Amino acid sequence: MKFAFIIDPIERLDPGHDSSVALMEAAQALGHEVWITQANLLSVVDGKAWAVLEPVQLTPVQLVNGLWVAEPVWFAVGDRTLSRLESMDAVFMRTDPPVTVPYLYATYILDYIDAAETLVINSPKGLRAANEKMYALQFTEAIPETIVSADKGVIREFLEAKGTAVLKPLGGKAGEGILFLDASDRNFNSLIELSTLQGRVPVMVQTYLPAAKDGDKRIILLNGEPIGALNRIPTGKEFRGNMAVGGRVAETEITEREREICTQLAPTLQRDGLIFVGIDVIGGYLTEVNVTSPTGIREADRLNGTRLGHQVIEWVEKFKSANLA
Ligand SMILES: Nc1ncnc2c1ncn2[C@@H]1O[C@H](COP(=O)(O)OP(=O)(O)O)[C@@H](O)[C@H]1O
Ligand SMILES: [Mg+2]
Structure with missing residues (x-):
């Protein structure tokens, strides 16, 4: 199969941290073609979505003493071509937030991909429906006041x-x-x-939520099912747990209450085509539903010995074969 990933410029990605790289590596390892493009390289011509695409070859990261280590030169891109996105089996929209006007316009371009031909993860309509902070408000039993x-x-x-x-x-x-x-x-x-x-x-x-000092849990959902989790614990004098501000990543379990939250979300996520999602949970309360470019695969994999990227790509394989049959 052919997979396209709409990403930020590849040289800015961190192969040991970014879930986009984990997903691309998994697609390559499972024998698929991996192509990359960017939100600003998308077009609509003759009523169809097109992209300037480059094939990419990745050298996978290795786990060394519990940390992912990448080769200094970890990717090689081939020649650019302008192609219809419907020539791909699946397209992953993985541009980093914030959701800006150009980001929204990119989702409107992705609307011109026939869903019968190509699966877009996450659905452009879902990306527009779900503001990462406000989407959680509809799950009134799961959120803090x-x-x-x-x-x-x-x-x-x-x-x-x-x-x-x-x-x-x-x-x-x-x-x-x-x-x-x-x-x-x-x-x-x-x-x-x-x-x-x-x-x-x-x-x-x-x-x-005082429980925030014990961590902000990231739970990764695939088509509404929790497939992995990690905790992010604030350190030092910082109250925020985000990895980007120094939150310490730690192993964790998914509790009964958290599974219930996932069960509450699942039908809505499925309705909105939000297939690959990361929710944030603090003290058993849902605080955020990350849909644009959720991260956590690398950390969950190294803590739990999972291969979540493979699970996602295998899910796409099954989805495609079920929909061709
Ligand atoms: N209700 C809350 N109570 C305490 N701390 C919170 C709460 N909501 C968020 N935080 C802290 O702020 C951080 C960021 O919050 P979040 O809503 O996930 O936004 P984002 O990750 O998009 O910046 C969390 O990691 C957590 O440490
Ligand atoms: Mg968050």
Whole structure:
């Protein structure tokens, strides 16, 4: 089969950390062709989606003393060609967030791929439906108390009722712009003005979960089923657990409550074509549903001895053969 991956420039990827590389390696190891492109290299011509594609050959990372080690030159790309994306069996949309206007336009281009020909993961419609912060709000039993507002009065009232809270920009990732709010903070007004761009942009404000100090669990879902997990524990003086801000990665189990959360999400994720997803869970509460370019495969694999990339590609193989039959 032929797999295309829409990624950021490949030289910027970190082969020992990025799930996109794990997925590409798995596709190659399972005997498939791996092609790469970028969101800005997509076009619609004659009503069909096209891309400037390059074939890529990867030298897989190796596990050395519990860490992934890559060769200094870990990929080799071949000649570029302009091809219809329907010539691929599957297309993985893996551009890193934030979701910008060019990102959204790329999803509109991906709408011009016939689903009967090519599976797009995640579905462009699902990517538009699911803001990574706000998508969680519909699972009312799974989430901590949360509001979304640009209004200082509304935010202040919520914060005073809770005492402490966490503020999140709706388009953020990797801990960017996440603030700890305290009702007695003399910077409150300024913090809200800065993060809402003077009351123009809504933000999420969520009750502070003390369990966050024990970790922010990433659970990886494949078609709604949990296939792996890892914990990210805040270190030092940092309250955020994200790997990008130094969170320590640790082995973990998926609890009964977390399995229930996955069961609650599964039908909605499936309806929206959100096949490869990473949810964040703190103290048994769902805090985020990552759909754009969720990460965690490398960490889960090295902690648990799994091969989640293989599982994802094998799922695509089965899906394709079932849909051809
Ligand atoms: N409700 C919460 N209570 C305590 N800490 C939180 C809460 N929500 C998020 N955090 C902390 O902030 C970090 C980032 O939050 P998250 O919602 O996953 O946004 P993103 O990962 O997109 O930046 C988490 O790793 C966690 O440490
Ligand atoms: Mg997160």
